[in-house]
Amino acid sequence: MSSPSPVQIREANAHLAAVHRRVAELEQRLEAAENTVREQAESLIRKDAQLRAATQEITEAKNKEIYYLHEKLCKSEDTIQRFQNMVKEKDAMIGQLQHRCQLLDNICKSRPLLDSMLFHMAEAERLGPVVGMGEPTVKTSLTDGESSCSPNRISNHKDFSLSEDDQELDEIVFGTTV
Numbered sequence: 001m002s003s004p005s006p007v008q009i010r011e012a013n014a015h016l017a018a019v020h021r022r023v024a025e026l027e028q029r030l031e032a033a034e035n036t037v038r039e040q041a042e043s044l045i046r047k048d049a050q051l052r053a054a055t056q057e058i059t060e061a062k063n064k065e066i067y068y069l070h071e072k073l074c075k076s077e078d079t080i081q082r083f084q085n086m087v088k089e090k091d092a093m094i095g096q097l098q099h100r101c102q103l104l105d106n107i108c109k110s111r112p113l114l115d116s117m118l119f120h121m122a123e124a125e126r127l128g129p130v131v132g133m134g135e136p137t138v139k140t141s142l143t144d145g146e147s148s149c150s151p152n153r154i155s156n157h158k159d160f161s162l163s164e165d166d167q168e169l170d171e172i173v174f175g176t177t178v
Contacts, residue, residue, distance in 0.1 A: 004012070
């Protein structure tokens with residue numbers, strides 16, 4: 001082997017220097033790329049930690065809201081149940097009151113008859129017992145002005161009345177027709 005010529009040595013040195021520069025340049029680019037990747041990885045780790053924390057906060061807030069809404073739902077269901085029970089009780093009371101109202105309506109419709117009957121019963125009591133059923137002891141006449149049905153013999157019938165308004169009965173004159 002022969003020794004290389006100075007031109008070959010220079011070309012080889014130039015080539016080695018170019019390779020060395022290229023290696024240095026690639027190493028710088030590699031280091032820059034590694035730094036970029038490292039920064040991106042650190043950034044991703046930070047973002048991941050932030051997202052995990054945010055997710056945890058959202059999950060806790062969601063669970064709290066679910067608990068609150070569940071409690072509110074239970075209270076609402078209890079309130080609805082109470083109201084339904086109250087409605088049933090009120091419906092039962094309404095049924096009883098409607099029956100009593102019907103009874104009172106019937107009593108009010110019958111009131112004039114009852115007032116009249118009480119008036120007649122009171123008049124019959126005032127007349128007293130019949131004396132000597134077959135023979136009248138005192139001669140009475142329908143034209144005496146004091147017949148047993150005369151308005152002058154009517155006493156206060158309000159003692160036997162069911163109503164406070166007996167003006168109609170005050171105006172009625174009971175008697176016989178001839």
